[in-house]
Amino acid sequence: xxxxxxxxxxxxxxxxxEKFVAKEYSKDFKITVFGEEPxxxxxxxxxxxxxxxxxAKALEMAxxxxxxxxxxxxxxxxxxxxxxxxxxxxxxxxxxxxxxxYLVLATGSSAFVPSIKGxxxxxxxxxxxIEDLEGMMSYAENLKKKNPKAKAAVLGGGLLGLEAAxxxxxxxxxPHVVEFASKLMPRQLDKRGSSVLQNxxxxxxxxxxxxxxxxxxxxxxxxxGMEFGEYDKIDVEMLVIxxxxxxxxxxxxxxxxxxxxxxxxxxxxxxxxxxxxIFAIGEVALYxxxxxxxxxxxxxxxxxxxxxxxxxxETLMSADIDMSTKLKLIGVxxxxxxxPFMPVEKGYSILFENKTKDLYKRINISHDGKKLLGGIxxxxxxxxxxxxxxxxxxxxxxxxxxxxxxxxxGEGGSSFGSAMDIxxxxxxxxxxxxxxxxxxxxxxxxGCNNLADxxxxxxxxxxxxxxxxxxxDLVNETLKSLGKEVKExxxxxxxxxxxxxxxxxxxxxxxxxxxxxxxxxxGDGCEICKPLVASIFASLYNDTANKEEVxxxxxxxxxxxxxxxxTYSVVPRIPGGEITPEKLIVIGEVGKKYNxxxxxxxGQRIDLFGAQLNDLPAIxxxxxxxxxxxxxxxxxxxxxxxxxxxxxxxxxxxADSIGFAIELENRYKGLRSPHKFKGGxxxxxxxxxxxxxxxxxxxxxxxxxxxxxxxxxxATPRHAQLLAEQIDNETxxxxxxxxxxxxxxxxxxxxxxxxxxxxxxxxxxxxxxIVVDDKLNIAFELESEMQGLVDAYQxxxxxxxxxxxxxxxxxxxxxxxxxxxxxxxxxxxxxLQPSAWGN
Amino acid sequence: MDTxxxxxxxxxxxxxxxxxxxxxxxxxxxxxxxxxxxxxxxIAVFNFQRRNKWYACQNxxxxxxxxxxxxxxxxxxxxxPKVACPLHKKTFSLETGENLNGDLNAIAxxxxxxxxxxxxxxFSE
Ligand code: SRM
Ligand SMILES: Cc1cc2nc3c(=O)[nH]c(=O)nc-3n(C[C@H](O)[C@H](O)[C@H](O)COP(=O)(O)OP(=O)(O)OC[C@H]3O[C@@H](n4cnc5c(N)ncnc54)[C@H](O)[C@@H]3O)c2cc1C
Ligand code: SF4
Ligand code: FES
Numbered sequence: 001x002x003x004x005x006x007x008x009x010x011x012x013x014x015x016x017x018e019k020f021v022a023k024e025y026s027k028d029f030k031i032t033v034f035g036e037e038p039x040x041x042x043x044x045x046x047x048x049x050x051x052x053x054x055x056a057k058a059l060e061m062a063x064x065x066x067x068x069x070x071x072x073x074x075x076x077x078x079x080x081x082x083x084x085x086x087x088x089x090x091x092x093x094x095x096x097x098x099x100x101x102y103l104v105l106a107t108g109s110s111a112f113v114p115s116i117k118g119x120x121x122x123x124x125x126x127x128x129x130i131e132d133l134e135g136m137m138s139y140a141e142n143l144k145k146k147n148p149k150a151k152a153a154v155l156g157g158g159l160l161g162l163e164a165a166x167x168x169x170x171x172x173x174x175p176h177v178v179e180f181a182s183k184l185m186p187r188q189l190d191k192r193g194s195s196v197l198q199n200x201x202x203x204x205x206x207x208x209x210x211x212x213x214x215x216x217x218x219x220x221x222x223x224x225g226m227e228f229g230e231y232d233k234i235d236v237e238m239l240v241i242x243x244x245x246x247x248x249x250x251x252x253x254x255x256x257x258x259x260x261x262x263x264x265x266x267x268x269x270x271x272x273x274x275x276x277x278i279f280a281i282g283e284v285a286l287y288x289x290x291x292x293x294x295x296x297x298x299x300x301x302x303x304x305x306x307x308x309x310x311x312x313x314e315t316l317m318s319a320d321i322d323m324s325t326k327l328k329l330i331g332v333x334x335x336x337x338x339x340p341f342m343p344v345e346k347g348y349s350i351l352f353e354n355k356t357k358d359l360y361k362r363i364n365i366s367h368d369g370k371k372l373l374g375g376i377x378x379x380x381x382x383x384x385x386x387x388x389x390x391x392x393x394x395x396x397x398x399x400x401x402x403x404x405x406x407x408x409x410g411e412g413g414s415s416f417g418s419a420m421d422i423x424x425x426x427x428x429x430x431x432x433x434x435x436x437x438x439x440x441x442x443x444x445x446x447g448c449n450n451l452a453d454x455x456x457x458x459x460x461x462x463x464x465x466x467x468x469x470x471x472x473d474l475v476n477e478t479l480k481s482l483g484k485e486v487k488e489x490x491x492x493x494x495x496x497x498x499x500x501x502x503x504x505x506x507x508x509x510x511x512x513x514x515x516x517x518x519x520x521x522x523g524d525g526c527e528i529c530k531p532l533v534a535s536i537f538a539s540l541y542n543d544t545a546n547k548e549e550v551x552x553x554x555x556x557x558x559x560x561x562x563x564x565x566x567t568y569s570v571v572p573r574i575p576g577g578e579i580t581p582e583k584l585i586v587i588g589e590v591g592k593k594y595n596x597x598x599x600x601x602x603g604q605r606i607d608l609f610g611a612q613l614n615d616l617p618a619i620x621x622x623x624x625x626x627x628x629x630x631x632x633x634x635x636x637x638x639x640x641x642x643x644x645x646x647x648x649x650x651x652x653x654x655a656d657s658i659g660f661a662i663e664l665e666n667r668y669k670g671l672r673s674p675h676k677f678k679g680g681x682x683x684x685x686x687x688x689x690x691x692x693x694x695x696x697x698x699x700x701x702x703x704x705x706x707x708x709x710x711x712x713x714x715a716t717p718r719h720a721q722l723l724a725e726q727i728d729n730e731t732x733x734x735x736x737x738x739x740x741x742x743x744x745x746x747x748x749x750x751x752x753x754x755x756x757x758x759x760x761x762x763x764x765x766x767x768x769x770i771v772v773d774d775k776l777n778i779a780f781e782l783e784s785e786m787q788g789l790v791d792a793y794q795x796x797x798x799x800x801x802x803x804x805x806x807x808x809x810x811x812x813x814x815x816x817x818x819x820x821x822x823x824x825x826x827x828x829x830x831x832l833q834p835s836a837w838g839n
Numbered sequence: 840m841d842t843x844x845x846x847x848x849x850x851x852x853x854x855x856x857x858x859x860x861x862x863x864x865x866x867x868x869x870x871x872x873x874x875x876x877x878x879x880x881x882i883a884v885f886n887f888q889r890r891n892k893w894y895a896c897q898n899x900x901x902x903x904x905x906x907x908x909x910x911x912x913x914x915x916x917x918x919x920p921k922v923a924c925p926l927h928k929k930t931f932s933l934e935t936g937e938n939l940n941g942d943l944n945a946i947a948x949x950x951x952x953x954x955x956x957x958x959x960x961x962f963s964e
Contacts, residue, residue, distance in 0.1 A: 063942040492917065513870075514889065524889045526914030527923035527930070550871035554910050554925035557871075562925050566905040613910075808866070813881075814873040815862045820881070820906050822843065837903050 009035030012282030013106030118217030338374025431463020538672030565834035577604030646683030855961035883909035
């Protein structure tokens with residue numbers, strides 16, 4: 001048995017192990033991995049997510065048990081200090097010695113800290129490991145206690161620096177980015193792009209200082225500021241340095257491997273160092289005289305080293321390394337691919353800039369107009385994947401190349417064909433080096449039947465995730481080409497789509513979950529199909545969530561949203577956002593009595609948080625006695641119909657928007673549907689109710705209302721589209737009834753109206769035919785179904801508190817009146833919040 | 840935090856020294872869960888009627904250490920009976936306690952028996 005020692009358990013070191021054990025001949029080798037960090041390898045690319053959830057486990061590339069299962073010995077918290085090439089051994093910091101047949105150096109890099117006077121001061125951080133982040137978070141926490149307006153700087157305005165700036169901002173500090181060059185992301189963006197980005201970031205509250213060379217970090221032993229010139233300084237209480245990386249090549253130096261003049265261990269295209277039994281991969285390796293600070297080249301290097309060690313010597317590192325990148329997390333789309341700057345001798349550029357929307361697009365085209373050589377996208381990078389593929393594979397581009405960025409003018413089409421047009425050899429997932437051919441053949445030959453299978457088999461999308469939209473298209477198109485229906489079946493228990501199951505349940509008049517699963521499913525059901533069937537029952541019979549509570553999503557089961565610590569929120573309905581002072585007082589009293597955290601929501605009503613399960617019925621009793629009803633904040637049902645104040649008070653109001661909003665909210669309240677839905681009513685085109693951001697939006701114009709549908713805030717914002725113009729109240733209701741009923745019948749589970757409308761063949765035009773022109777001749781049916789549901793409405797909280805059996809559901813223990821004493825609250829401003837989650 | 844987690848460890852039927860009389864059968868929702876208090880422990884008990892079986896496990900979700908599993912939905916995955924945590928839908932086998940959709944540690948499970956219309960849970964102390 002031969003021994004392979006891997007030094008460094010970072011992303012690339014881990015990937016080496018993963019690829020190694022997947023190979024057939026690897027059984028003859030014993031792998032031992034040394035990691036200096038305390039924990040097994042984690043996903044550094046998504047490091048910033050640690051700020052959001054503090055969940056180190058979620059970042060793990062694989063748990064310790066994975067290494068065990070694969071017979072890999074993982075030794076963490078142990079730095080390798082020496083390599084003895086003559087007797088092929090290494091020693092570690094705790095003076096243990098190990099022998100090797102092959103040695104793989106995957107020691108990565110560390111943050112580069114420029115030698116500025118004072119960088120050693122307290123409050124100066126780098127951004128590389130989980131421990132760095134933990135340090136920053138607790139430091140920032142302390143700062144904010146002393147000074148809620150504390151400022152922090154980030155040194156470096158590159159990809160990482162901007163990510164760090166966002167993190168600093170999320171920690172509640174005022175962020176300032178200090179960049180030495182005269183533009184942001186100097187390696188990826190041109191001056192114009194940089195200034196559009198700068199504008200956008202400044203609007204988000206990130207301050208940008210360009211062309212600044214830092215002379216000195218000010219302060220006694222703790223940072224208080226940064227000095228650039230004699231009279232030029234800023235006061236900051238924290239600094240994150242993100243000024244580039246330096247390879248961790250110290251082991252190479254001490255054992256005399258060939259080194260680059262500016263660091264890095266030199267490797268050939270087999271990833272061998274100057275000693276052929278020692279390999280270097282990842283950010284420590286100097287290949288083509290470059291250190292590549294991205295995961296994709298690192299993973300390719302791991303692949304090459306695995307094959308070389310196992311004797312597949314024809315696997316070599318590509319000569320050209322793609323450095324295209326997309327900035328993540330910051331909330332602005334930024335992408336740069338291929339050659340972002342275009343020397344005139346190579347080609348010409350087409351630029352598009354719209355300052356009002358902070359949009360900038362640049363593409364660089366070869367002189368003959370046939371090839372896309374590179375480009376920059378800011379503000380909207382949705383075409384990045386396709387451009388990147390066109391560039392990588394030299395795909396043909398439209399004769400008039402400007403169509404690529406100005407967009408085709410036809411309806412609903414993209415200027416380039418489908419994802420299927422790219423060649424099989426095209427690399428779709430650059431992190432895992434997976435080609436289009438491999439993705440498609442995992443379906444045509446590998447037996448995969450859906451996206452999840454393809455991901456499990458090929459690992460595509462599991463790196464940075466940027467390729468996901470394209471992979472989804474490829475999988476769907478391939479399935480279609482095989483004549484397989486691209487069928488989103490519900491789960492292992494029901495081989496139907498939601499629409500099909502809806503039809504079956506309706507025709508067979510099935511009324512309980514057992515009936516449904518015994519008639520058209522198998523097994524015992526699960527957390528996916530149970531709530532879905534419950535929702536179908538509700539849409540058909542308007543049963544409340546109390547009917548069969550054990551198949552309701554757990555929030556519906558308790559008629560409240562569960563919070564971080566297992567307590568619940570209480571949201572009474574406040575139709576149209578209109579509330580009397582008396583009712584406001586009742587809410588205040590309830591909040592006080594039960595010590596609930598109280599907040600105005602984004603939906604024009606009030607949320608009371610932190611109620612213990614067993615207090616819910618008593619709380620709702622008080623509210624219901626005062627005339628409130630359930631707000632269904634937990635259900636997949638109508639949330640709020642937001643209103644502007646309208647003609648009752650506003651000098652521009654053209655209609656009674658509050659009155660109409662209340663009417664609509666009362667009409668559709670309680671209605672169960674595939675996903676939640678929201679409405680808005682504005683009394684003039686100033687649109688203060690943001691109606692076009694809602695599933696339905698109504699805006700008053702001269703002589704009636706304009707009705708819009710399919711809007712969405714949330715994760716994929718969409719403006720609602722115009723369905724009908726200048727119609728009266730009655731017609732609005734008629735069209736809305738038809739629209740909703742049709743959506744409820746046909747949408748996939750958890751699909752908002754915006755996505756549903758996107759997927760509806762024929763889009764809004766088709767919807768107009770169905771809803772307005774009644775081309776399918778179902779309008780009457782839809783309207784009467786809706787009327788039936790409206791008539792069957794009852795407040796499910798009222799129902800619950802009036803029934804002793806139902807009330808018993810809200811007891812924490814079945815055999816005791818006690819409450820959960822594990823719940824801890826901590827003070828927050830003048831109220832309270834759950835104590836933080838430990839790890 | 841880990842200390843709460845450590846209060847739970849799986850008890851096999853053969854190891855039972857105390858059968859704790861929890862409550863009468865009628866108090867347990869069909870195909871749903873409730874929580875039983877035993878000393879300082881919280882035990883989730885599921886009346887899996889579709890299979891004519893009863894299951895018990897710790898109420899504590901090991902992901903975030905919240906006492907919520909009894910409020911989760913039950914069902915099966917490839918025939919394995921399971922419960923889904925209401926917080927982030929991590930699922931656990933009701934037979935072995937194993938986390939079916941992740942790498943969390945297994946949760947503790949306990950034996951249940953029904954005698955004279957009463958539900959008993961087995962503990963080893
Ligand atoms: C309380 C509130 C935030 C606030 O403090 O203001 C809130 C809180 C939650 N939102 Fe929201 N959303 C709230 C307004 C919004 C809005 C603004 C609006 O309604 O105008 C949006 C964007 C508009 C939209 O939906 O198009 C919004 C988009 C979401 C989304 C993303 C939906 C999407 O289509 O992408 C989710 C996740 C989901 O539903 O799957 C979500 C989910 C949630 C959940 C239910 C997450 C959860 O499961 O625990 C939060 C629990 C609330 C609770 O316990 O009561 N919330 N959420 C707001 C309650 C409004 C209300 O009165 O009911
Ligand atoms: C915040 C952040 C965001 C990023 N975003 C992106 C992105 O969007 N896209 C992208 O492609 N890349 C991104 N990167 C870069 C990417 O994370 C790196 O390219 C990748 O982690 C390099 O992997 P590696 O294994 O070579 O090095 P590392 O992940 O640094 O791993 C090296 C490991 O070796 C250990 N080690 C070093 N010396 C020794 C020794 N002597 N003995 C034992 N152990 C040792 C180190 O402690 C470390 O754990 C980002 C990086 C950061 C920090
Ligand atoms: S309230 Fe909405 S936006 Fe805020 S954390 Fe919860 S789901 Fe996310
Ligand atoms: S707390 Fe149970 S799954 Fe997250």
